[in-house]
Structure formats: C-alpha cells, structure tokens
Amino acid sequence: MNRKPIRIVSTAASGAIDEATFEDAFNSSHAIPFSSGKEIENQLLSIRDILADTNNDWEKRVEALKRLRSIIAGNGDQYEEFFRSLRQLDLPLIATVKDLRSQIVREACITLAYMSIRLTNRFERTAEGIMPAMLTLIQNSAKVIATSGAVAMRYIVSNTQSSKLIPLILAGIESKSKDIRRHTYELLITMLSQWDFVYLDKHGQLIHNVIKKGLFDADADARSYSRKAFGFFRDHFPLLADALLASLDASKKKTLLVS
Secondary structure, eight states: OOOSOOOSSOOOSTTOOOHHHHHHHHHTOOOOOOSOHHHHHHHHHHHHHHHHOTTSOHHHHHHHHHHHHHHHHTTGGGSHHHHHHHGGGHHHHHHHHTOSOHHHHHHHHHHHHHHHHHHGGGGHHHHHHHHHHHHHHTTOSSHHHHHHHHHHHHHHHHHOOOTTHHHHHHGGGGOSOHHHHHHHHHHHHHHHHHSOHHHHGGGHHHHHHHHHHHHTOSSHHHHHHHHHHHHHHHHHOHHHHHHHHHTSOHHHHHHHHHO
16 A cells, blocks of 8 residues: 655645644544444444535534544445445535635545545545545645645545546646646656556556646746656657657757756
C-alpha cells in the first residue's frame, strides 16, 4: 500500500493543512467493533442522513465524517453491506466537499483520503464522484480549504488507481486557475511514476496532449511539472513521446530533453 503521497510542493504554511495534519487525524480514528453487516448498514445510513441534511449543525456533520473513518478503522469494509451502503453516501460526500464551512471541507478531505488509503482501488467509484468537486477546492481563497483539497487529492492519487480517474483529473489543465493547472500536472507525475501501466494504457494520446499543452502553460511551475511528467511518459509511451518531440521547435525540444 503506497500510503504517503509524493509532495512536490510543501503546503506547510501559515493557515495551511499538510500531510502531518492528515496523519494525526488518521491515527486518532478509533475503531468501532461490529458483529454484523446489518450494524454496518444502519451506521452508514445514519451517516448518510446526517450529511445529506445541510441544515444539520456543522459539528454533527463533522462527527459523522469521523464516525465513517472509525467504521473503516474497525474493518467495517470487510462486510458486503459496507460497499452496498457506501453507494448511498456518494452524493452527501460530494456535498461536504462543496460545503462553504472550512471545518466540514477539511474533515471531508481527511475522511476521503483515509478511505482511499484503506480501500485502495475499491475506493474507485467514490473517487470518481468527488474528484471534480475536489479539484475546484485548489483555487479557494481560504487556505484551509485549498490545501485540504490538494493534500487529499495527493493521497487519493497515490492510493487509488483507476483508468476512469485520469480524464477527470486531467480536465484540470483547462482551468483558468494556475493553481489548479499546476496541481493537475503534479498529480500526473504521480500517476505516471506510480501507477500500473494497465490503468494508463488507453489514455496515452490524452496524456500526450496534456503534456504538450503544459509545455506552453503561462505558469512556470506548470511548465516545469509538465517537463518532469514527460520523462515518465516517455518510459510508458516511447512512440507518442517521440511524436511529441518531433512536433516541437528546436528551442522547446532542447529545453524538454535537458529537463
């Protein structure tokens, strides 16, 4: 299990959330013991109802997210009822990521990262649902929200491999926000350097196009990450990498090869 994500840019700044904050929260998740799948189902349905009602007191919703982590810490995911009931949490979890209260977004991001660590590729469907909303957090003016989203996405991409996630994440290069574009290329590096090729295989052309676009990005960091991603891309897709090189002028080609 590749628990800790690659961190290319430190988020440990004033008011920011970093990996250490997430790890502390993970370690404080107290396991809830269960004796039946029915218990799991009832707990998850209760959490669903609390999270779905945005009029609920924010502290109650935060406690529901912590309880979800405790269920998983207690190996609740070993019951077949867990994943059946988890599907009903998809929309409420997306709502928590979109919430305007930073405490709820922070707790949601920690919980989703923890789920990715524990459930690995079984987290795929939930990850697909929350990824577009989580990507938009990166541009939030509230540092707690922006960095919570960034750290959570690093954990998810480091622990959950899914072909369907690739276009959802790479859509970030079309954003007007340089922070989102920069983070998208950072995540692409993680995918190319850590994921099994079977998940990348059918997206070779898409990744080619994304890297090429990044080489011309207005943001220097996005350009730098795109060049770094190219090195890993070349290992997986040598023919497409050669085609990309052939499409560049001499100056761009030299810069890319030196990188």
